[in-house]
Amino acid sequence: MSLPHAILTALLEKPSSGLELTRRFDKSIGYFWSATHQQIYRELGKLEAEGLIRALPAEQPARGQKKAYEVLPPGRAELARWTGAAQDPKPVRDALLLRLRAAAVVGTAGLEADLRRHLELHERQLAEYREIERRDFPPGKNGPQDRLRHLVLRAGIDLETFWTQWLGHALSEFAHLPDAGEAEPSGEPRA
Amino acid sequence: MSLPHAILTALLEKPSSGLELTRRFDKSIGYFWSATHQQIYRELGKLEAEGLIRALPAEQPARGQKKAYEVLPPGRAELARWTGAAQDPKPVRDALLLRLRAAAVVGTAGLEADLRRHLELHERQLAEYREIERRDFPPGKNGPQDRLRHLVLRAGIDLETFWTQWLGHALSEFAHLPDAGEAEPSGEPRA
């Protein structure tokens, strides 16, 4: 139940149309809460119906027209409530770790290449985060909101750092593993 | 599309009934791919229908009877295929980070308590992982499957370590933040 709140946050930072929101979700906010444009449009409709946001009175609201939204007081209140309410972390689901575990049973064939690919993706993401940090959080900037936002970015950086390190470690393990195959002494002879 | 593969892995490790699987998902496998018993039963039905697993011929398959499943060769093949196939990491969705970002706009009221609670949860999980490591991976054990499984556990340990550290850092930031409120110089005076 977080997408509406992600949208409220984005709209409070800057009133936007659906497509503008979509673009921003592909950058800053989407780094830790991704969403497709269809999700966003649907949610904008709901939020408007609930009276939490409203369309800024632009020209004519015809099709193919930009329609910008802003947050209404009840929307801000709801966001504040949600932010402060207790929430349980949702259970982990990580396919890569699952695949590694499966590999222990059915063999590692093909996995190494994908680990390498993931490593590259995470390295790229890490580089991007560092660039954002350099650009948006120079040493002087440390008002309360800056500190909070920097904290979030730090989480992103540290997470990507973890993944790159772990993947590096995993690949080095693969390097001296009894190649591919069942990886199981008791496995049946293949074919 | 990973739940069926999680189940195949679990069944290869040890043929089990639905409930036994559920219990194991609450422990080892579920640490990185959680599932409820309803998901598991449904998926067992599908896997059986597809001919990837079969029910072990037990007594009478009446209701309230244990029904254990084992993986058939096509099931093993499918798992091997999936494990080696390239897969994109799925986009991140972390509500806690989102809430922090929201807090930069609508204020931090209530958040600190929940951060503290999350810190405790992660510390507990970390302790559990370390205990498993101590118990299941003593210095001698390092055959190929041991190495792979240890690698997975290491990821869990390092992830929990990251979270505990980051949450600690976040809480220390909160400690010298201009208390609660809007955390925004330009915010409207509350109420």
Place this chain on the structure above:
DNA sequence: CCACCTTGTGCAACTAGTTGCATAAGGCGT
């Protein structure tokens, strides 16, 4: 001047996961 591309909005159908409840068998106490 019209075919085609881009921008922006949106519906419909599908997949995956969650929640709440139903049902059956067997043991246990009184």
Place this chain on the structure above:
DNA sequence: ACGCCTTATGCAACTAGTTGCACAAGGTGG
């Protein structure tokens, strides 16, 4: 022998997210 608890299996309805497509407006090039 009856109610009740635990174990085990499962259906149905719901929520959240994904995928594929449709459609309108406005610009662009042959």
